[in-house]
Amino acid sequence: MRARGGASAPAMSVDLTTVKKVASLARLAVTDSEAEALVPELNGILDWVEQLGEVDVPGVEPMTAVIPNKLRLREDAVTDGNVRDKVLANAPQAEHGFFAVPKVIE
Amino acid sequence: MAELTDLTVAQIRDGFRAGDFSAREVAEAFNANVAAAEALNAFIVATPDHALAAADQADKDRAAGALKPLSGVPIGMKDLFCTQGVQTTAASHMLEGFTPTYESTVSQKLWDAGAGMLGKLNLDQFAMGSSNETSYFGNVISPWRRNDGGNAPLAPGGSSGGSSAAIAARLCPAATGTDTGGSIRQPAAFTGISGIKPTYGRCSRWGIIAFASSLDQAGPMAHDVRDCAIMLENMAGFDPKDSTSLELPVPKWEAGLSTDLRGKKVGIPKEYRVEGLDADVARVWDDGIAWLKDAGAEVVEVSLPHSKYALPAYYIIAPAEASSNLARYDGVRYGLRELPEGANLQDMYAATRAAGFGPEVKRRIIIGTYVLSAGFYDAYYTQAQKVRTLIARDFARAFESCDVILAPTAPSAAFGLGENIDDPLAMYLNDVFAVPASLAGLPAMSVPGGLSKDGLPLGLQIIGPAFDEQAVLNAGLAIEQRAGFTARPQKWW
Numbered sequence: 001m002r003a004r005g006g007a008s009a010p011a012m013s014v015d016l017t018t019v020k021k022v023a024s025l026a027r028l029a030v031t032d033s034e035a036e037a038l039v040p041e042l043n044g045i046l047d048w049v050e051q052l053g054e055v056d057v058p059g060v061e062p063m064t065a066v067i068p069n070k071l072r073l074r075e076d077a078v079t080d081g082n083v084r085d086k087v088l089a090n091a092p093q094a095e096h097g098f099f100a101v102p103k104v105i106e
Numbered sequence: 107m108a109e110l111t112d113l114t115v116a117q118i119r120d121g122f123r124a125g126d127f128s129a130r131e132v133a134e135a136f137n138a139n140v141a142a143a144e145a146l147n148a149f150i151v152a153t154p155d156h157a158l159a160a161a162d163q164a165d166k167d168r169a170a171g172a173l174k175p176l177s178g179v180p181i182g183m184k185d186l187f188c189t190q191g192v193q194t195t196a197a198s199h200m201l202e203g204f205t206p207t208y209e210s211t212v213s214q215k216l217w218d219a220g221a222g223m224l225g226k227l228n229l230d231q232f233a234m235g236s237s238n239e240t241s242y243f244g245n246v247i248s249p250w251r252r253n254d255g256g257n258a259p260l261a262p263g264g265s266s267g268g269s270s271a272a273i274a275a276r277l278c279p280a281a282t283g284t285d286t287g288g289s290i291r292q293p294a295a296f297t298g299i300s301g302i303k304p305t306y307g308r309c310s311r312w313g314i315i316a317f318a319s320s321l322d323q324a325g326p327m328a329h330d331v332r333d334c335a336i337m338l339e340n341m342a343g344f345d346p347k348d349s350t351s352l353e354l355p356v357p358k359w360e361a362g363l364s365t366d367l368r369g370k371k372v373g374i375p376k377e378y379r380v381e382g383l384d385a386d387v388a389r390v391w392d393d394g395i396a397w398l399k400d401a402g403a404e405v406v407e408v409s410l411p412h413s414k415y416a417l418p419a420y421y422i423i424a425p426a427e428a429s430s431n432l433a434r435y436d437g438v439r440y441g442l443r444e445l446p447e448g449a450n451l452q453d454m455y456a457a458t459r460a461a462g463f464g465p466e467v468k469r470r471i472i473i474g475t476y477v478l479s480a481g482f483y484d485a486y487y488t489q490a491q492k493v494r495t496l497i498a499r500d501f502a503r504a505f506e507s508c509d510v511i512l513a514p515t516a517p518s519a520a521f522g523l524g525e526n527i528d529d530p531l532a533m534y535l536n537d538v539f540a541v542p543a544s545l546a547g548l549p550a551m552s553v554p555g556g557l558s559k560d561g562l563p564l565g566l567q568i569i570g571p572a573f574d575e576q577a578v579l580n581a582g583l584a585i586e587q588r589a590g591f592t593a594r595p596q597k598w599w
Contacts, residue, residue, distance in 0.1 A: 014476065018476075019472070022472050022475050022476045022479065023472055024456075025475050025479065026429060026459075026471050026472055026475040027433075027436075027452070027455040027456045027459055028456060028459050028460055028463070028468055028471060028472065029453075029456035029457050029459070029460035030460065030468075038469065038472065041469060041530060042469075042472065042473060042476070044530070044531055045421060045473060045530060045531065046473075046476075048418060048421075048531060049418040049419075049421055049422055049486070049490075051414075051415065051418055052415055052418050052419060052422070052486075052489050052490060052493055053485075053489070054415075055412065055415055055489075055492075055493050055496065057489065057492040057493070057496070060492045060495050060496060061492070061495060062488050062491030062492045062494075062495065063491045063492075063494040063495045063498065064491075065350075066306050066320055066321075066494075066498065066545070066546065066547030067305060067306050067307050067350075067352065067547045067572055069307060069350060069352065071349060072346070072349070072353070074346060083207075086207035086208070087207075087439075089205070089207050090204050090205065090206075090207075090439070090440035090441070091438070091439055091440060092437060092438070092440075092441070092442070092443035093443065099438050099439060101438055101451055101454070102445065102449060102450055102451050102454055103450075104450070104451050
């Protein structure tokens, strides 16, 4: 994107390798045909958002809170817990009071 | 007497109080309409027993002289709000069968106010869409049809398309919606009803399945402005469980309704009058200007110079937040798990997410992941958040010279199902007038303004300064009283 104000200018389009890499980062299994279909779609969207680079932004702070609001502190008290069975109630697999997953240590 | 299912929330509330009918009669009438409208596919799950239980309680409360604000009123609940013991899916295969063990703050407030639930309403998957065509549970069909004699199925708008279709078809008198970039206002416009997105932080996000947390805001959808005020009063309020919840008292919006706009200024943003604006949309906008003048307001031109950048900024910010929020769907804690033979944990994540998410959700996760990735973050995400600051500043400046802004809600009337689904950008452009207020966190509502030449509803949007829902509702009511919008879909379902 050609952002004025010193932002870097990354490559403007994605290729099949990039789509597969990003899908992998997002932990999304994609087939070759899905990835191929995504290339032009993503490029269309990225070309379109490219216009943001036209906007002059020196001295403009990125928005962090849309409505000014101060973060509150609450009483230092336990207000939850003791609901193990509720926490596990929707787990695809729960055993002995834990979430169960495929073996991760050989 | 009119059919019970034709009544507004206020009419049901007041008629029930006056003893004109029982809450059970109301619930049974709406339950029957829900059961007879499967062709619209507005509900993912119907909950007639919930509605009847609340009605029976309301009838008891009335006998005991212990009426609540919404006693006797059954409503629809968008299936993005977690409801204890009732499947909550966000219209995704990922959450099919997910049965929350807790209740969202907004839905709990409505039940505490005496309302009952007719069912969980269909929506775009994870609220990502503008036509309700991304639901895993099938398209919602708008009850409206063009006046050309054809039967082309039309979009009810999105993402709150089940809510809009159900209200327009008299399956419920009111419903919850959520609005991230127009998801209350655009479906309201497409179906000839009203809907308001309040100031960001008015309604707790706790228990609402997250899409883009800095934008997501719940609000009501209903037949008219008064009903929106009544519903919003019973949805809003401070909640310590949402760190962005506004610690402010809930105004008495219904009691504050007034259509006397003398001394008020209505801003018309010149940048919204884009070249090629649909002639019907422009006509209804002009009508709206005339109605607000008639109500005593002065009309002034205002400028929102960064308007054209709102939609591209939104399509960086919203997918970025979505890619982070949707990382939670991992096949471990809740929802779907896909475990191919011999798969390890990483394979399981990827297979689960591939099987559970629909194409639009995947598209947005990948865009979001890309714009947040190393080397691209500043050029895309930081730049978009700077543009967002400028968009919010535009509104702040405009509100120095006006009290509310009047604009179209959407650039066209409802389109046919399938017309835009293959072109993501064409679909995204539906929200061109709705997204700026979302990026600025401002209260905004859509009210019916008239019909297109095809006989389809068109909405007018009123945007107000932060915290001033009252000004938005009052201008909306002034339009409503002058628009005389009585059109309704002919029953074909």
